[in-house]
Amino acid sequence: xxxxxxxxxxxxxxxxxxxxxxxxxxxxxxxxxxxxxxxxxxxxxxxxxxxxxxxxxxxxxxxxxxxxxxxxxxxxxx
Numbered sequence: 001x002x003x004x005x006x007x008x009x010x011x012x013x014x015x016x017x018x019x020x021x022x023x024x025x026x027x028x029x030x031x032x033x034x035x036x037x038x039x040x041x042x043x044x045x046x047x048x049x050x051x052x053x054x055x056x057x058x059x060x061x062x063x064x065x066x067x068x069x070x071x072x073x074x075x076x077x078x
Contacts, residue, residue, distance in 0.1 A: 046052040
């Protein structure tokens with residue numbers, strides 16, 4: 001005897017536009033690469049700004065000493 005299905009069984013997956021969980025998993029290596037490149041470019045372009053140096057860069061545990069400038073007493077103008 002043959003069993004027939006009266007209608008197709010579909011399961012609707014949650015999505016946001018064309019982006020679903022499966023697509024997000026597939027795109028995650030690209031997103032991590034481009035996100036890292038974006039963060040590195042922001043760091044390169046803001047490295048010389050005193051506002052960013054005081055707010056972010058001087059507080060980095062090991063590398064923060066690079067942005068702290070100590071002028072010897074003999075080089076200071078009076």
